[in-house]
Amino acid sequence: MKKLVLTGAAGRLGSYLREPMSRMCDELVSTDLAQDxxxxxxxxxxxxxxxxxxxAMIDLLQGADMVVHFGAYGDEAPFETILGPNIIGAYNIWExxxxxxxxRVVYASSIHAVGMHPKTDFIGTDVRxxxxxxxxxxxxxxxxxASLYWDKRQVESVCMRILSCAQVGNPRAIGTWLSYDDLIKLVQRAIDTPVTGFAVVYGVSDNDRVPVDNAKASFLGYRPRDNAEQFxxxxxxxxxxxxxQDPGNMCHGGPFAAVPLGDSGLAVLKVVDDTKKT
Known part of the structure; x- marks a missing residue:
């Protein structure tokens, strides 16, 4: 491809995507709010x-073949904090x-879109x-x-509902882990699949205890290799x-299902910052 755009490039997940994405195009434009x-x-x-x-987004996306949209406020917060980067920002990307x-927009969605479903339910990509x-x-x-812009304006989207893309540090992650290598594979398949329309796929590795079903997204060719059972x-x-009886143990969203609205979920998870350094 001639040009790809990566938002959220200064973030932890974005840091692992920059190098492989740079090899998929002539020009990679990485963007974030950091100075560099x-x-x-x-x-x-x-x-x-x-x-x-x-x-700013219109200028950024000029001449782009696709945009990989990982930019967002990456935790639970009061609605006013979420509104600008996560909601208005999403509209600006698709528009x-x-x-x-x-x-095509390749979007870092999240299990938290369906996080209140019981973890004992093996949920598919079409769950409400x-x-x-x-x-x-x-x-x-x-x-x-994304669905609207496909139906009305023919902009393709792959919405990747990422589960737990971080070091395995809690029982939930034994089922929900997405390794960085599998994250890269998922993004590559979301980019190089010839036709996607509007698609949803779960971002999760090949864990023995995986709690979600990607059968309806098999056309993407995403075949993860890593398995958290080793931990x-x-x-x-x-x-x-x-x-x-704790919703954090019983729901797909983990601690995010248990915290009060507006309170940090990451503070409970204690995610290790292993951002890749160039």
Missing amino acids: IGKLYDGERYVKADLASLD AAWRNGVR HRPDTFYGLAKCFAEDL AEKIFAEAGPLDH
Whole structure:
């Protein structure tokens, strides 16, 4: 491809996508709110831009073949905090894509769009929205926006409902882990699949205890390889018996299903910051 755009390039997940994406195109435009993102890869340039500015997104997406949209406020927060980057920002990405003739938006959605479903339900990609937070609600909005822009304006979208893309550190992650290698594979398949229309796929590795069903997204050719079962014995021993009445243990959204609206879910998860350094 001639040009790909990556939003959220300064974030933890974005840091692992920059190098492989730079090898898929002549020009990779990485963007975020940070002043810089360190050393750039061959063919990559960095543009500081605000998702909440439609004009900035229109300029950014000029001439792009596709945009991989990972930019967002990445945790539960009061609605006013979520509104700008996650909701208005999503509209600006799809609107800018349409105005510029961009073929496809590859979107970092989340399990939190369906996080209040019981974890004992093996849910598919067509399960109804059931957000667990304002953060999850914004993911529902963006997925519906993607569907609308496909139906009315023929902008393709692949909405990747990412489960737990971080180091395995709790019992839930034994089923929900998405390794960085599998994340890269998922994004590559979302980009290089010839035709997608509007599609939803779960971002999860090949875990023995995976709680979601990707059968209806098999056309993407995403075949994960990593398995969190290697961590199970140690993690379960350290955690001890879990409270079966705690929504954080019983719902797909984990701690996000248990925290009060507006309160951080990541604070409970204690995610390790292993951002890739260039």
